Amino acid sequence: MRSRAFRLTLLSVAIVLVVALVAAVVAAFVVVRRPLPQVSGSLKVAGLQDEVTVTRDARGVPTITAATPHDLFLAQGYVAAQDRFFEMDYRRHVVSGRLSELVGENADALEADKVIRTFGWRRVAERELGLVEESTRTALEAYADGVNAYLDGKAPSQIAVEYTVLGLQVDVDAPEPWDAVDSLAWLKAMAWDLRGNYDDELSRARAYASVRDVARVDELFPAYPYDLNASILTGDDLVTPTAAAAPGAVLDLDDAGIQRALDSASKALAAVPHLVGEGEGVGSNSWVIAGEHTATGKPLLANDPHLGISAPGVWAQVGLRCSTVDEACPYDVSGFSFAGFPGVVIGHNADLAWGLTNLGADVTDFFLERVENGRTLRGEETAPITTRREVIKVNGGDDVSIEVRQSVHGPIVSDVLEVDAVERAPLPDGIVGREYEVALAWTALAPGRTADAVLAMATARDAEDVARVGRLLDVPSQNIVFATTDGHIGYQAPGRIPVRNVVPGDVPSDGTWPRPGWDPAYDWQGYVDPEVMPRALDPVEGFVVAANQAVTPAGVGPFLTDDWDYGYRSQRIRTQVESAIESGTPITVEDVGTLQNDQHNPYADVLVPWLLRIGIEDTFADDGQQLLRSWDRVSSEDSAAAAYFAAVWKTLLSLTFADDLPDGDMPDGGSRWLEVVRGLLDDPDSEWWDDRTTPGLLEGRDEILYQAMVTARLELTQQLGRDADEWRWGRLHSAAPEHPVLGGSSIPGLVRNFVNPDPVGVGGSSSIVDATAWDASQGYEVTAGPSMRMVVDLGDLDSSTWVSFTGTSGHPASPHYADQLGAWADGRTFPWPFSSAATTADAVDRLTLHP
Known part of the structure; x- marks a missing residue:
């Protein structure tokens, strides 16, 4: 009896535990699914003037149809909040320097807030709201009204599961209303991540601190190889503004005070979160082919921007359509938008398609300031440093107050961290009270009209419209490729580009090195006239490739930068397009999609012939080199040779430069x-x-090449096994999207696994057309990649294709959170219907929004 009673007791306990577990699972299921939006039926939305329809395809992509621009953008804001409000809220906290207000006491968040408050991104955005066109301001305000209509009356747990998780550690109140400035401030974060040669400028100065020779530093920043890799344009009919020459001060980079100031600035700016990506892998491919070479007789346009990988991905696919397209309501556009901003950033309308790639223009300069008694030296005189007080609220902690200082050149970034973390040094002459600071001059810190450009692009019809967009798109400076349904193709370079004096001296004055702020000769002399920015219409070659390479031949056109991508990726695209044209076979959408996934490795073309000259007598160590002998130089996911070559490249760089x-x-x-x-x-x-x-x-070259191969063999033996034939590049090279707040290693594994999609092994590599970049100083994991891929057929817009990195939804419990990731990894795309008939036929959900 006693034994039976004991068993019953155990059974009772088990039942209780199971019931408790089931209850917990049910509760968790309810919690994670509670924020999922209603996507069918009807909803009342405050602020609408008339009914709006929202249809969604099998991947949850919305197409919004409204009678007026007001209702169209209000509905876009509503739908964006339905799908991705936490992402929007996180971004606005970051770009306003208020991340600590969201996540609580966190050293990284606080440092980011200090730097961004020093930049004053939101302060600039507030000034921009009064600068943009009235129609743009109206669109921004309608969008905000739509976001707020969705938020109205909802508890945080109804909006996003992230608020529920954060609520376990910090106080989570109902989100504050969205406003137009929140949308504009997001543009600053986008501009920051796409700002050009900022990193190279600091890297040059830091490298000089080690090698003490400008010429040797220049060897690490070689000139663009125009003899190998073509520029975007040939240079015909381009105007070349002449930079003025001016005598200037000598910049003594051996000065310890300068190096310390630069080091402080570098550490401070490293704290800024990157919302669309960072590093060498941030770039893009785009190209457009004239109809005379295509199967439809009309142009084909391709674009795949390379940005950081995240969950959710940076893009939100959307279609925006006026029920009657006319002058009063001119929108009929589909493509990729940013959650939090109205309109479409990349895509096509009924008349024109466009793609964007980062131009990489040099729009930032670091100015070393000599400060004496609170003023900066300016020639024979001094100039004041302005100050303001910023208060950072910390959720669950004490407010933090900082003093922000600004010179005539821009915000002083070298003292953003705690004062005791900044080591200051006097000048060699020992003048008491004088020290170095570093100010950042950046074109995005002046109010601009990029918001006007985004909305103007959605209704562009021809080259003249694109040129107008180019005059409005101040930052970030982007290459625009475009094509029209009536058969034209073209290119436009936009952007606010500083003009700099030519100042003789050992250290170049072209913006590639920090500048002495005490000498006015180094000040910016204004901006390049938009009318002389490079452009082309219907080039004789019959195509345009813009993939972050040099825009024009050396010395032709306005000075944009000397720090281009080196063009191996763009040249591969160009060569393949030329080959297809020469074959005489009409080019199809499928052909262009195949080229987007090209994994030919230009590094192998350069390095493998040298590696195969090196003798390796040991048969075990020689296994890797044997893989290279028969390698097709394609870095596919299942390639053993690609894995070995990547390990050799990584090791070679370390042995040579560490x-x-x-x-x-x-x-x-x-x-x-x-x-x-x-x-x-x-x-x-x-x-x-x-x-x-x-x-x-x-050591010489051959010794280093030998050591790189032998060491790589040993490394991969440990990581992938002894049998070299069984190695696979995709086992090393995986794309692992991570949630920006809940995805890190400090978060409990159960939560991480829920919000982070499963990693996928992929092919491709840095500077390959399928540009899944990785950082050789860190590891092989993907750090940036094609954030989307699109191919637009101007002969039949409904035959176009697209894919996004993860999915349309920002809710981890949604089936559309990562339902495109597998196709993206495999190089597949989905049909992209555009016409009213096609989007209606493709719809699986229909929601009516009414006043």
Whole structure:
């Protein structure tokens, strides 16, 4: 009896535990699904003037149809909040320097807030609201009204599961209303991540601190290889503004005070979160082919921007349609938008398609300021430093107050961190009270009209309309490729580009190095006239490729930058398009999609012939080299040789440069480093090859190549196994989207696994057309990649194709949170219906919004 009673007791306990577990699972199920939006039936939405329909396809992509622009943008705001409000809220906290207000006491969040408050992104956005056209302001306000209509009366747990999780650690109140400035401030974050040569400018100065030779630093930043890789345009009919020459001060980069100030600035700016991506992998492919070479007789346009990977992905697919398209309501557009901003950023309307790639223009400069008694030296005089007080609210903690200072050149970023973290040094002459600071000049810190450009692009019809957009798109500076349904193709370079004096001296004055702020000769002299920015219409080649390479031939056109992507990716696209044209076979949408997924490795073209010259006698160590002998030089996901080659490349960079460069500046392995190594291979005795940590030994090229191969063999043996034939690139090279707040290693695994989609092994690599970048100083994981892919058929818009990185929804419990990731990883796309008939036929859900 006792034994039976004990068993019954255990059974009772088990039943209780099971019931409790089931209750917990049910509760969790309810919690995570509670924020999912209603997508069918009807809803009353405050502020609407008439009914609006929202249809969604099988992947949850909405097409919004309304009678007026007001209702169209209000509904877009409503739908964006339905799908992605937490993403929008997180972004606005970041770009306003209020992240601590959302996530609580966190050192990284606080440092980010300090830097962004110093920049004053939201302060600039507030000024922009009064600068943009009335129609743009009206669209922004209608969008905000739609967001707020969705939020009205909802508890945080009804809006996003992230608020429920955050509520376990901090106080979570109902989100504050959205406003038009929240949308404009987001543009600053986008501009920051796409700002051009900012990192290279600091890297040059830091490298100089190690090698003490400007010429040697220049070897690490070689000139663009125009002889190998073509520019976007040929340079015909381009105007070349002449930069004025001016005598200037000598910039002494050996000064310890300068190096300390630059180091402080670098550490402070590293705290800024990157919302669309960072590093060498941030770029894009785009190209357009004239109808004379296509199967439909009309142009084909392709675009795949390379941005950081995240969950959800950065893009929100959407269609925006006026029920009657006329002058009063001119919108009939589909494409990729940013949640939190009205309109479509990349896509097509009924007449024109456009793609964007980062132009990479040099729109930032670091100005070293000599400060004496609270004023900056300016020639023979001084100028005041303005100050303001910023108060950062910390959820669950004490407010933090900082003083923001600004010179005539911009905000002073070298003292953003706690004062005791900034080491200051007097000038060598020992003048008491004088020190160095670093100010950042950046075109995005002046109010601009980029918001006007985004909405104007949605209704553009021809080259003249695109040129108008180019005059409005101040930052970020983007290459625009376009094509029209009546058969034209073209290119437009927009952007607010600084004009700089030519100042003689050892350190260039073209913006590639920090500038002495005490000498007015180095000040910006205004901006390039938009009328002389490079453009082309119907080039004789019959195509345009814009993939972050140089825009014009050397010395032609206005000065934009010297720090381009080095063009290996763009040249591969160009070569393949030329080959297709020469074959005479009409090019199809499928052909263009195949090229977007091209995985030919230009690094292998440069390096493999040299690696195969090196003798390796040991049969075990030789296994990797044997893979290279039969490799097709395609970095596919299932390639053993691609895995080995990547390990060799990573090791080669470390062996060659780790002993020469400062911490934090190890090569990332991008196109610049390919060009650096290409130049060194013809110089077997270059001092870069020698490892300074091995006194008494003088290594040359062949020794380093040998060590790289042997070491890579050992590394992959540990990571992937002894049998080299069983290695796979995709086992090393995976794309792992991470939630920006709940996806990190400090978050409990159960939550991480819920909000982070499963990693996927992929092919491709840095500077490959299928540009799944990785950082050779860190590991092989994907750091940036094609954030979407689209191919637009101007002969039949309904035959166009598209795919997004993860999915349309920002809710982890939604079936559309990551339902496109598998197709993206496999290089597949989905049909992209556009016409009213096609989108109606493709719809699986229909929602009516009414006043």
